Amino acid sequence: xxxxxxxxxxxxxxxxxxxxxxxxxxxxxxxxxxxxxxxxxxxxxxxxxxxxxxxxxxxxxxxxxxxxxxxxxxxxxxxxxxxxxxxxxxxxxxxxxxxxxxxxxxxxxxxxxxxxxxxxxxxxxxxxxxxxxxxxxxxxxxxxxxxxxxxxxxxxxxxxxxxxxxxxxxxxxxx
Amino acid sequence: xxxxxxxxxxxxxxxxxxxxxxxxxxxxxxxxxxxxxxxxxxxxxxxxxxxxxxxxxxxxxxxxxxxxxxxxxxxxxxxxxxxxxxxxxxxxxxxxxxxxxxxxxxxxxxxxxxxxxxxxxxxxxxxxxxxxxxxxxxxxxxxxxxxxxxxxxxxxxxxxxxxxxxxxxxxxxxxxxxxxxxxxxxxxxxxxxxxxxxxxxxxxxxxxxxxxxxxxxxxxxxxxxxxxxxxxxxxxxxxxxxxxxxxxxxxxxxxxxxxxxxxxxxxxxxxxxxxxxxxxxxxxxxxxxxxxxxxxxxxxxxxxxxxxxxxxxxxxxxxxxxxxxxxxxxxxxxxxxxxxxxxxxxxxxxxxxxxxxxxxxxxxxxxxxxxxxxxxxxxxxxxxxxxxxxxxxxxxxxxxxxxxxxxxxxxxxxxxxxxxxxxxxxxxxxx
Numbered sequence: 001x002x003x004x005x006x007x008x009x010x011x012x013x014x015x016x017x018x019x020x021x022x023x024x025x026x027x028x029x030x031x032x033x034x035x036x037x038x039x040x041x042x043x044x045x046x047x048x049x050x051x052x053x054x055x056x057x058x059x060x061x062x063x064x065x066x067x068x069x070x071x072x073x074x075x076x077x078x079x080x081x082x083x084x085x086x087x088x089x090x091x092x093x094x095x096x097x098x099x100x101x102x103x104x105x106x107x108x109x110x111x112x113x114x115x116x117x118x119x120x121x122x123x124x125x126x127x128x129x130x131x132x133x134x135x136x137x138x139x140x141x142x143x144x145x146x147x148x149x150x151x152x153x154x155x156x157x158x159x160x161x162x163x164x165x166x167x168x169x170x171x172x173x174x175x
Numbered sequence: 176x177x178x179x180x181x182x183x184x185x186x187x188x189x190x191x192x193x194x195x196x197x198x199x200x201x202x203x204x205x206x207x208x209x210x211x212x213x214x215x216x217x218x219x220x221x222x223x224x225x226x227x228x229x230x231x232x233x234x235x236x237x238x239x240x241x242x243x244x245x246x247x248x249x250x251x252x253x254x255x256x257x258x259x260x261x262x263x264x265x266x267x268x269x270x271x272x273x274x275x276x277x278x279x280x281x282x283x284x285x286x287x288x289x290x291x292x293x294x295x296x297x298x299x300x301x302x303x304x305x306x307x308x309x310x311x312x313x314x315x316x317x318x319x320x321x322x323x324x325x326x327x328x329x330x331x332x333x334x335x336x337x338x339x340x341x342x343x344x345x346x347x348x349x350x351x352x353x354x355x356x357x358x359x360x361x362x363x364x365x366x367x368x369x370x371x372x373x374x375x376x377x378x379x380x381x382x383x384x385x386x387x388x389x390x391x392x393x394x395x396x397x398x399x400x401x402x403x404x405x406x407x408x409x410x411x412x413x414x415x416x417x418x419x420x421x422x423x424x425x426x427x428x429x430x431x432x433x434x435x436x437x438x439x440x441x442x443x444x445x446x447x448x449x450x451x452x453x454x455x456x457x458x459x460x461x462x463x464x465x466x467x468x469x470x471x472x473x474x475x476x477x478x479x480x481x482x483x484x485x486x487x488x489x490x491x492x493x494x495x496x497x498x499x500x501x502x503x504x505x506x507x508x509x510x511x512x513x514x515x516x517x518x519x520x521x522x523x524x525x526x527x528x529x530x531x532x533x534x535x536x537x538x539x540x541x542x543x544x545x546x547x548x549x550x551x552x553x554x555x556x557x558x559x560x561x562x563x564x565x566x567x568x569x570x571x572x573x574x575x576x577x578x579x580x581x582x583x584x585x586x587x588x589x590x591x592x593x594x595x596x597x598x599x600x601x602x603x604x605x606x
Contacts, residue, residue, distance in 0.1 A: 077240055077459055082451060084444040089451050114241060123452045133448075135441065161455040 040141035043126050045170040049153040055092040056120040059164045062156035068166060071151040071174065073097070074144060075108030076121045085125075086134035086141050090150060092120035097147065108146035122164040124152050124171075131167065142171055149174040182519065182527035190531055194503065198535065201499045205539025206546070208492030208582060212485055213547040213575040217565040218556065219481045225563035226471050229408040230464030231436075233267070234350055235446045238432040240457040244469055246280050249431045251458060253277070256433050258456075262449055265442025266435050269349050274436035276350040278343055279421050281431070285338035285414065286391040287383040336377035339413045340367075340392060342421030350434045353408055359386040359401025366400035368415040372562035375555035376412035390414070393424040409467070412562035434463070489578045496586030500532060504590040511594050512602025521595045528591040529584065536583020540576050547575070 049069045053061070058070035072090030074080050075097065081088045091097075095116045098104035102112075110117045126134045126141065134141065144150060154168035191198045237259065242249035256277045260266065267274045345361070348354045362368055367390065374381045384390070388399050397416060405411045422428060437443040443462055450458040461469075504511070514524050552567040567575075594602075 076454075077451075078243070079459075079461070080451075082444055082447045083462075084440055085448055087448050087451060089454070118454065118457070121454050123448075123454070125448075135444075159453075161453065163452060163454050165452050 039136075040126075040138075040143065040171075043168065043171050044142060045151075045153070045172040048151050048172045048174065049170055052151045052153075054094060054120075055090055055122045055164075056094060057092075058156075059119065059122065059162070062158065062164055064156060064158040066156055067153070068156040069151065069153045070122060070166065071149065072120075072122065073108070074146055074148050074150060075110060076117055078106045078109040080108060080146060081137060081139045083137065084135060086136050086138040087123060087125045088138050089121055089123050090152070091117055093149065095120050106146075122166055124150075124154075124166050124168050126171070127154075127167045127169075142173065144171075144173055180519070181523045182514070182530075184530070187527050187530040187534065190527075191535060194506075197499070197503055201496065201503070201535055202539050202542075204492065204495050204499065205536055205579060205582060206543045208488060208495070209540050209543035209575050209579040210547055211488045211492075212578045213543060213567060213571065214551060214565075215481050215485045215488070216571040216574045217547065217551050217567045219478050220568055220571045221556065221563045221566040222474060222478070222558070223471070224566050224568075225407060225409055226467045226474070228353075228406060229410070230462070230467035231350075231352060232462065232464045233436050233438075233443075234434055234463035235437050235443050235460050236432050236434050236463050236466055237446065237450060237458050237460045240459045242459075244466070244473075246431055247282055249280075250427075250429045251432065252456075253428050253430055255430060255456070255458070259433060259435065259446070259449070263442070263445055265438050265445050267438040272346065272349060274346070274349040276343060276347045276434045277418060277430050278341055278347070278434060279418055279425070279427065279429075279431050280339070280341050281421075281425065282337055282339050283392050284335055285340075285377055286335050287377060287379045287388070336379060338373065338377050338392065340421065341410070341413050341415050342418040343415050344418050347415070347434075350436050351405065351410065352436075353406040354410070355404045355406075357402050357404050359399070362400040362416055364417060364420055365395070365397060366416070367397045368401045368403050369399055370411040370413050370415075371402065371404045372412040372555050372564070373414055375557050375562040378557065393421075395424050407564055409563070412557075485574070485578070489582065492578075493582050493585055496532075496536075496582050497589060500587050501590040501593075504528065504594045508594055508597060508602045508605045512597070512599045512605075515595075515599050516603065525591050525595060528594075529587050532583040532587030532591075533580060534583075536579050536586075539583075540579030543579065544572060544575060 052069045052071045055070050055072040058068055062068045062070075070090075072092050074088055074090055076089040076091045080090075091110060095110060095113050097110050098107040098112050100107075104111065124138075126138060128134055139145060142150075151172040151174055152166055152168045153170040153172075154166040157165040157167060159165075236246070237251070237255065238246055238249040239251050256275045260273050260275055356368070357371070359368070369384045369390075374384050377384075382388075384399060384402075386399050386401060389396050390399065391397070392414075397414075403411075403415070418430075435446065437446060443460075447460040450456070450460045511524055515521070548567055551565050553564050555562050555564050
């Protein structure tokens with residue numbers, strides 16, 4: 001009888017341990033971000049690059065193939081980060097996003113100001129030493145999120161439609 | 176050594192048969208409760224399955240940035256497919272054909288239920304006759320009227336419902352890999368394909384959408400050339416026609432979306448990146464699986480409400496069962512006291528009563544399950560995005576069986592415990 005009770009207790013503990021072990025999604029988000037942010041150290045700048053301009057101004061002045069330093073809030077669409085690649089869009093801080101009182105679940109899509117976004121948005125691509133796009137999510141790599149204010153230093157890439165893409169070498173997270 | 180013995184198994188079975196009316200009433204209550212639980216869980220599982228399987232993980236949808244999750248409001252330039260084909264390298268190809276499907280998608284009023292003489296492509300029926308019919312949802316009166324020229328007669332299309340129409344090209348099956356033509360053929364000019372669940376979406380008879388029948392939308396009549404299935408995906412409730420015909424009917428030159436198949440996860444990122452870089456085009460790319468997953472959040476309140484209904488129905492059933500069992504046990508106080516007096520332990524009697532409750536619950540669950548499988552499983556339900564089939568799969572049946580057996584257990588336990596607490600002498604004296 002005693003053996004049966006011991007067996008039952010062991011089974012119960014094993015069952016509870018199994019149930020606890022099922023909680024695979026319990027890693028604290030903060031820790032995940034910190035560790036992921038560490039792997040993006042090659043791009044993260046502790047000090048802000050000098051001569052940064054807002055995105056709208058950079059779109060006017062940046063020359064294809066030349067260095068550019070610009071800053072803006074991560075956003076411009078409901079999902080500003082590219083899944084599976086270190087790329088995202090930033091919007092000039094002068095463009096206001098939906099105020100909190102409107103209760104918009106994704107204020108970073110600037111849904112109320114899409115017309116202004118058009119001329120005040122740039123795409124940021126994190127590239128490695130060979131100039132190749134990094135195949136990791138920028139959100140995890142840099143520890144940033146939507147509406148983070150970032151300063152980006154890199155090389156400008158322009159097309160005939162006036163779009164601005166920055167091949168980023170350094171990213172400083174202002175807030 | 177009677178105090179070590181359990182009550183015989185058939186004692187509980189015979190007890191159930193001793194009071195057939197009470198047993199039948201309890202059984203009926205159990206069947207109704209479990210059936211209602213299965214209805215609600217089957218509804219939830221069907222909805223979840225429809226949204227889950229609609230999204231091909233390798234398919235990417237490119238639509239207008241401003242459209243959000245509503246593809247019907249999306250409008251993108253007609254040259255977008257060519258631009259994507261020229262700019263992207265990671266699009267899957269079938270032979271020389273890239274898997275890029277330009278599509279025009281719209282919810283519109285569809286009229287069904289009649290045939291038009293002399294159908295041979297895009298023949299217009301009498302506008303006045305249809306205008307009369309436009310305000311009524313169902314008009315079953317068969318009417319004939321002469322056309323303006325007086326040369327043709329029309330059987331007025333009688334039923335009307337909101338349907339989803341997708342204008343596609345021959346490339347659509349390259350991307351929508353679950354598509355199966357189950358009857359008829361691919362549509363020619365002025366013809367359409369209807370899905371397996373289109374009749375449910377439109378709220379009309381299946382026979383009104385038979386191959387060869389005629390339906391009407393966007394001021395044109397369309398002959399049904401075939402019927403398709405799509406593995407229970409949301410498309411099954413749609414009507415498909417040729418893109419150029421639909422553009423002409425809508426007087427539109429643009430598209431709603433471009434669906435394409437990426438040849439690797441990296442290629443899907445390439446499409447997304449292309450749309451982000453070309454901010455002037457105001458396009459957005461989203462994987463089809465992510466799109467349908469995002470739609471699930473709109474149905475979260477419905478699902479939560481459904482689970483609340485499951486809880487309420489189960490709770491109500493439990494109280495009803497408990498009430499019946501209180502009555503059943505109350506009438507057996509003397510019998511229980513006698514069993515205790517001759518030496519059966521409380522535990523043995525409790526187990527006997529639980530056995531009776533569980534037997535009844537198991538029988539009720541089996542009957543409800545059988546009825547539900549026969550009546551409900553696969554039956555289609557209309558919802559905003561189309562239609563889906565109720566699905567009584569393993570988890571749904573498990574939920575139903577679990578609810579039924581829990582009812583039997585929890586419904587029996589309190590009255591049985593109460594009866595066993597009564598002193599033997601009091602029990603023996605009771606009437």
